Amino acid sequence: MTQIDTAPETQAPATRAVELIDCDVHAQATDAMLAEHMGPSSRRMLERFGRSTPKVTDWYPRARNAGMRVDAWPNKPGHIWGSDPEMLREQLLDEFDVDYAILEVLSGQDCYDHPDLAADRNRAVNEWQLHTWLDFDPRLRATIAVAHEYPELGVAEIERRAEDERFVAVLLPASAAEPLGSPKYWPLYEAATACGRPVVIHTGGYVDHRGAGYPSFYLEYHVANGLVMQSQLAGMVAGGLFEAVPGLRVVLTESGLAWAAALRWSLDAAWEVMGQDHPRLRRRPSEYIDEHVWFTTQPIEEPADPQHLVAAIRQARLEHRLLFATDYPHWDFDSPAQALPRAIGPELRHAVRCGNALDLYGLPRERAIVNGG
Amino acid sequence: MPAFTMQPNAVDCDVHVAPASVQDLFPYLSDYWRQYVTEAGVRLTDMAHAYPPAVTGPLPHSFAELAERYLEPAQPQVAVLNCVTGFETHRNPYFSAAVASAVNDWLREEFLGHDDRLRASLAVSAVSPDDAVAEIQRVGEDPRFLQVLLPARSDLPWGHKNNHAMFAAARERSLHVGLHAWGRPGKAPTPSGFTTTYLEDYVGNQPIAQAQLLSFVAEGVFERVPDLRVMLIENGFAWLPPLLWRFDKDWKGVWREVPWVTEPPSEYVRRHFAMTTAPAHIPDDPAAVDQLLEMLGGAGMLAYASDHPHEHGAGIQPLLAQLSDADRDAVLRGNAAELYGLSAPQAA
Secondary structure (H helix, E strand, C coil): CCCCCCCCCCCCCCCCCCCCEEEEEEECHHHHHHHHHCCCCHHHHHHHHHHCCCCHHHCCCCHHHHHHHHHHHHCCCHHHHHHCCHHHHHHHHHHHHHCCEEEEHHHHHHEEEEHHHHHHHHHHHHHHHHHHHHHHCCEEEEECCCCCCHHHHHHHHHHHHHCCCCCEEEEEEECCCCCCHHHHHHHHHHHHHHCCCEEEEEEECCCCCCCCCCCCCCCHHHHHHHHHHHHHHHHHHHHCCHHCCCCCEEEEEECCCCCCHHHHHHHHHHHHHHHCCCCCCCCCCCHHHHEEEEEEEECCCCCCHHHHHHHHHHHCCCCEECCCCCCCCCCCCCCCCCCCCCCCCHHHHHHHHHHHHHHHCCCCEEEEEECCC | CCCHHHHCCCCEEEEEEECCCCCHHHHHHCCHHHEEEHHHHHCCCCCCCCCCCCCCCCCCCCCCHHHHHHHHHHCEEEEEECCCCCCCCCCHHHHHHHHHHHHHHHHHHHHHHHCEEEEEEEEECHHCCCCCCHHHHCCCCCCCCCEEEEEEEEECCCHHHHHHHHHHHHHCCCCEEEEEEEECCCCEECCCCCCCHHHHHHHHHHHHHHHHHHHHHHHCCCHCCCCCCEEEECCCCCHHHHHHHHHHHHHHHHHHHHHCCCCCCHHHHHHEEEEEEECCCCCCHHHHHHHHHCCCCCCCCCCCCCCCCCCCCCCCHHHHCCCCCHHHHHHHHHHHHHHHHCCCCCCC
């Protein structure tokens, strides 16, 4: 019997159209992993003294499982949640057909570090992202970790990474020693903008700013993440940041979105009364928000009537400013399969799941097939 | 000009008065405090950082001024006087308690006895809960006091267990709680840190009031003091629906931390909270106002306030325009009358 070689003419395509971008994914290095990328004096400092910044679970002990999905802990020696690229590939990229996932590594964000250590730690975070993640899977993108309290050091790190297009943004914490609109941080915004990168502002960071005092419970702390961002956005607008850095694009991450309309109304109404007292503001506050501010979806607000969410999106004019995010591997992961309610129709859904992020980050609209998918 | 925000025959939930100087309070202060004030040259700042004199009108310092500038033009049915003189920055708990007592005596002597339409919030020390309890016990029986007045900014959130005895004492005398914008700045006045512009300071009251709301619910205040109501004064209200969407969602995720919160947080909020209408900070677009009202579950939580003599812009006309006659009546009179247990108000 003759073996007839009839390989099909049609070849599997090498690329596929991008349909889902996850704009908030967490990788986390152990200190040992970072140490491999750090200089000897930083490594010694880290090994002898560890970290002095309290963790969220130090403030709010009841956050279970360090705030992570219970299935997010690799059964591999020396690993912690978020340290294993294979697990992320399996649990997120392959399971949900995520076309691009943007990593946000929060472990460099520290207000307590000496500048030498802060710079070295963040450089190490970026090296680790490059070697452990970006080179592992072409669907991954990274944000540039910076020593934000020492902007000149942060600027140097931004410039160091600028040539690698896989670093798609600069990462800042949502709470810092000074409000994020402070001129102290303007060099970071300028450097990011100069190299075409948005600035991702991610929930978390310094927790000592408390207009109402410290809450007792994680429940309050977690809801209040959205309140911190409201206050930051008001300050960024009022302080003239968007006049100072006209091309700046900021992505408010993991802090909710539905509050944006009320903040716009409030800022605009106040500006009507006292606009002349704020000479740096040349336009209505909401116009700066329209032009400069994006929001990620997770943890998406869940009104009893999902139409209210759609109304809130439209009231805040977020149709082209909303970016899908899962927050993998945190406990409050928003599943790509379920998080967006049906009330969000096909056009808006497509924009939120990929279109807006493609536009913002300038990512290719076709991507290579990986792992057969 | 604030006059356009005045609604005749309303129950006005936020009318400001203040002593012209700390010397106005001397009749109600002990020798020790008169000496303290005199020797140190202590002045009241009247929350000057909160209400820059050039931005807002002058505060009524006497009944005559109140009558001329407010009662005559506004013709309220009931006016709730709020004196935030005690919202000072210092942390001396003894001075704070003494000023609160003096303010209450001054309010009774200078205002409440002069016009039977006047009610007031009861001043208490914001840094010494046991002094607050003592003050509630001292003057809280006076039915003209409707609520205990607390500043939105605080060293600890108001729902904290340190304050539960104060709330219980308040309810024993049929008092509720009024949580008014501004207050003592802590290490930083907002959840993002230090403020460098008035605009962010002013708008910053709203996230702070939201954090206070979270605290009352999460700490189980309404389980411990079931019929307590909280009036959020001058903190806006359009932020409420999105906050509750997130609060309910998070509670579903982490309710085990707070098992005494047995219902979705929004249920407690709707039963126990009300919000004054100045500042309104709502859209001009009638359709958007309708949507906002629907998200709020109607107008049942809103209570009219002029906030005399403070200025907030366009006011609540776009809101009133979208309400049915019955709902408008409820916002202008009925909701506050029900909350405070005022005798049946007449419709306009």
